[in-house]
Amino acid sequence: MTAIHVRHDLLSPFVAAIFQAHGMSAPDSETVAGVLVWANLRGVDSHGITRIPSYLDYIRRGALDPHARPVMRALTPASFVLDCARSAGPVAMMQAAATAREAVATSGICMGLVSATTHTGAIGRYAEWLAERNCAAIVFVGGPPFMAYHGASTGSLSTAPLAIAVPGPGERPLLLDMASSVVAAGRIRDLAVAGKPIPEGWALNDDGQPTTDAAKATTLLPLGGPKGSGLSFMFECLTGIMAGTPVLTMLAEATGTRRHAQNAVVIAINIETFRPLGDFRRDVAALAAQIQTLPRQDGYDALLLPGERGGRTAERRRRSGIPIDQELWRKLCEIAAPLGVKAPNTG
Numbered sequence: 001m002t003a004i005h006v007r008h009d010l011l012s013p014f015v016a017a018i019f020q021a022h023g024m025s026a027p028d029s030e031t032v033a034g035v036l037v038w039a040n041l042r043g044v045d046s047h048g049i050t051r052i053p054s055y056l057d058y059i060r061r062g063a064l065d066p067h068a069r070p071v072m073r074a075l076t077p078a079s080f081v082l083d084c085a086r087s088a089g090p091v092a093m094m095q096a097a098a099t100a101r102e103a104v105a106t107s108g109i110c111m112g113l114v115s116a117t118t119h120t121g122a123i124g125r126y127a128e129w130l131a132e133r134n135c136a137a138i139v140f141v142g143g144p145p146f147m148a149y150h151g152a153s154t155g156s157l158s159t160a161p162l163a164i165a166v167p168g169p170g171e172r173p174l175l176l177d178m179a180s181s182v183v184a185a186g187r188i189r190d191l192a193v194a195g196k197p198i199p200e201g202w203a204l205n206d207d208g209q210p211t212t213d214a215a216k217a218t219t220l221l222p223l224g225g226p227k228g229s230g231l232s233f234m235f236e237c238l239t240g241i242m243a244g245t246p247v248l249t250m251l252a253e254a255t256g257t258r259r260h261a262q263n264a265v266v267i268a269i270n271i272e273t274f275r276p277l278g279d280f281r282r283d284v285a286a287l288a289a290q291i292q293t294l295p296r297q298d299g300y301d302a303l304l305l306p307g308e309r310g311g312r313t314a315e316r317r318r319r320s321g322i323p324i325d326q327e328l329w330r331k332l333c334e335i336a337a338p339l340g341v342k343a344p345n346t347g
Contacts, residue, residue, distance in 0.1 A: 004329055005321030010344035012037045014336070015049055019088075021339040022059055023066035028091045032121075035090035039122040040322045042310035044177075046186025047122040050328055055088070055119065056335065063260045064088060064118045070095050078107035081243060082114045089120035089262060093139075097126045100268035101133055108273035114264040115243035119143075124177030124307070126266060127165035131173030134277055136269040139163045142232075142239035143247055143262035147181045147220040150229040153208025155219045157248065158262075159185055160232035165307070167271070169285030175307030180228040180235070181220040188217050193327070239263035321347055 006014075015033035020026055032055070040048030058064035068087035072095070074080050080099060084092040096112045103110035114120075123139045130137035140162045145155040160180040168174045182202050191198055192214035203217035204210060211217055222228030240246040240263040247261050271280050292303050317323075324346075333343045 003323035003325055004346040005323055006329075006344055006346050007321050008037055008041055008318060011040070011049070011322060014341065014344050015052065017341040018052060018332075018336055018339065019055075019066070021341060022056060024088065028066070028088060031094050032088050032090045035094075035121040035125050037322070038125045040324075041314040041317050042122075042124075043313035043317075044122050044124075044184075044310065046184050046190055048322075049324070049332065050186070050190065051119065051121070052332060052335070058118055058260055062086075070114075070117070072099060078103060078110045080110075080112045082112060082117075084115055084117035086261070087117055089118045090125075092117040093120050093123070093126045093264060093266070094129070096264070096266040097129050097137075097139075097268070100266050101130055101135060104135060104268045104270035104273070107270075109269050110267070112266045113239065113243040114266060115240075116245045117262055117264070118260055120262055120264055122177065123161050123264070124163045124165070124175050124310075127163035127177070128173050128175050128307075130268050131165035131167050131175070134167055134271060136166045136271055137164065138267040138269075139264065140235050140239070141262055141264040142236040144251065144260060145248055146185050147222055147229070147232060148204060149233070150222055150226040153204060153219075157222070157229055157232040158236060159220055160235040162231070162235075166284065167277070167281055168305075169281060169288050172311050173307065174284065174288075174305055175310070177307070177310075178223075180223055180232040182223050182228070183220065185220055188214050188220070192217070193325075235265075239265055 012033045015036060016029040019029040019032050036048050036051060059066055065086040068085045070082045070084045070087050070092045072080055072082050082092055082096050092114050096114050100110040100112050120141050123141055127137040127139045142160060143158040145157055147157045147159045149156040163177045165173045165175045188198055188203060197212045198214045198217060200212055203221060204219040205216045206218050236248055243263050245263055271277050288305055294303060336343055
């Protein structure tokens with residue numbers, strides 16, 4: 001099915017209006033919309049506007065409180081906990097990033113725990129935001145058990161995404177944004193909707209057996225086997241368990257309704273504390289040039305730096321519009337119409 005195209009600057013206010021109609025404040029709605037559309041711009045469509053129906057379902061089920069205001073508890077000049085009380089993940093994460101950046105002006109480095117929020121969205125956005133402001137950033141998340149521990153046949157760990165960003169040699173930061181699973185869960189959902197198979201080694205079915213049927217894939221497999229599951233295990237220790245709001249053990253012990261919940265760590269580093277920013281950028285540029293001029297294997301036209309593919313996709317989509325599956329667009333328009341939210345023009 002041919003995709004329609006929507007300009008990103010028209011898509012963001014449309015998405016924000018949907019969330020505002022469901023009780024979010026205008027600033028919070030704009031934050032959520034901005035993070036979702038950022039993912040679409042960079043080609044991470046599994047974390048873009050396709051998430052709107054599930055976010056609205058979280059609101060209906062009480063898993064996401066659109067009125068919640070995260071409360072910051074300063075622990076030291078260089079550490080804090082953000083008590084989120086089921087607030088929207090992008091709202092909590094942007095507040096944590098902003099708080100960390102303010103702190104590193106005097107502390108040099110800051111670590112914040114984001115406790116009891118909802119789906120955080122594409123966490124690369126928060127790391128990139130800090131890097132755009134001359135910080136190095138490390139962000140990782142713990143959440144529900146969609147991934148198997150290495151050797152296990154059931155969902156036992158979060159896909160535990162990790163993002164690392166630094167100011168780049170040019171205008172764009174360098175950004176690593178990855179899951180601890182072989183592939184993000186949203187990617188499998190997209191393939192299931194499209195009726196396409198998944199490669200071997202991506203997921204297990206309900207019986208704990210490997211599957212290539214995206215519609216039957218219920219448990220993701222860890223990236224690099226014990227390496228991916230080890231990362232996820234340790235991320236849960238450093239997020240939910242550290243904050244006192246563990247997701248995995250609480251879900252294992254819970255009976256009845258299970259609420260979606262996530263925890264995260266945001267670490268910001270003021271590069272100027274360690275060395276002049278200009279010198280840091282110079283050496284990053286030298287490293288990048290060294291890598292990109294290496295001899296290439298057959299079939300590789302270029303050696304891309306972390307985040308470079310997403311940056312190129314964003315440039316292209318800013319010019320030509322964001323491609324959106326027609327069925328998804330129909331669903332979003334059906335959501336918007338009863339709310340009095342007018343859909344933007346498409347191309």
